[in-house]
Amino acid sequence: MHLFKLFGVIDVRFADILDIFLISIVAYYVFLLFRGTRAVQMFVGGGLLLIGWFLAQWWELHTVVWLLSNLATLGIIAVVILFQPEIRGALTRIGQSVANMNLRTLFFHQSGLNQVAEEIGTAVQDLAKNQFGALIVLENRVGLRNYADTGEYLNARISSRLLRALFFPNSALHDGAVILNSRSIVAAGCILPLPAITTEQDTSYGMRHRAAKALAAESDALVIVVSEETGYISIAYRTTLRRKLSVKEVEEEIKRHWRGLFDESESQK
Missing domain, CATH: 3.40.1700.10 (DNA integrity scanning protein, DisA, N-terminal domain)
Known part of the structure; x- marks a missing residue:
């Protein structure tokens, strides 16, 4: 069921809105888990690389796309190695109550x-x-x-x-x-x-x-x-x-x- 057309071109469904809403909630709580750690700077750097990848795709810079794609593959392994304490700490906080927040x-x-x-x-x-x-x-x-x-x-x-x-x-x-x-x-x-x-x-x-x-x-x-x-x-x-x-x-x-x-x-x- 289509709710409306975005910019008169893209059909937007209720499921699309729910999908974006849920992803936003997940992204927000991931940010809360890593807030105050060195991983925040890592997320900023990863975001800049992602923007660069999209721009390279848009301008059809095939060599740059290939390079950034391979860096992303290596980056996942590097993140796990370099940010073990932050990842471990974030996982232990999942499910904990925030009722005691001062x-x-x-x-x-x-x-x-x-x-x-x-x-x-x-x-x-x-x-x-x-x-x-x-x-x-x-x-x-x-x-x-x-x-x-x-x-x-x-x-x-x-x-x-x-x-x-x-x-x-x-x-x-x-x-x-x-x-x-x-x-x-x-x-x-x-x-x-x-x-x-x-x-x-x-x-x-x-x-x-x-x-x-x-x-x-x-x-x-x-x-x-x-x-x-x-x-x-x-x-x-x-x-x-x-x-x-x-x-x-x-x-x-x-x-x-x-x-x-x-x-x-x-x-x-």
Whole structure:
């Protein structure tokens, strides 16, 4: 049964509308499953390749079509290999209830970047003074949910007292990393990756510094490390590790790291 003609040419049936509706729902929930992980960037790249394939078909660029078709075949295998943690995490979340979603936490924003930087800086200063080892990860645009899944979810307001408590030596979560986004403390007691290849320079670093360097190298996160042996404060970002920083320098790095996210948040209000 035809409902109407699209553009006066294409016959549209009720089944076609239902088909598009169901596919949209599936695509939406797939996005929710992978939101906050590195797989999002992979989907964007795959979408661009798909658009390129359609354009190549339209313009009859047979060599480009052949190349993109073969890349797609290899890409499926590469996705399974590279994104095993995300795929495994997404499958375990299928069928789980969303009734425990905290909407207040989801939409809550800190009053300002300066306040957030000061809260983290105060905590780092106290931890360094008492030589309590700490590993604080500041997520940026690349999601770190696959690492947050290895710890305990908190979704708590960013506060210096809570950060100090999480790294207190008698705390059950003090050995792991704490992951923060620009709105909240996401999770604590998280396990970070260690570098696959250890250089001669890395042998002089402790496990926290090595984990910080490994995560910073594969994401756009800023990782703050407090040494348990010396109390020195270090920051890992991309391929660099800066050591013996002051609290003031740490706060400035936090502001520089999150300024873009806070500006976007303010413009959307």
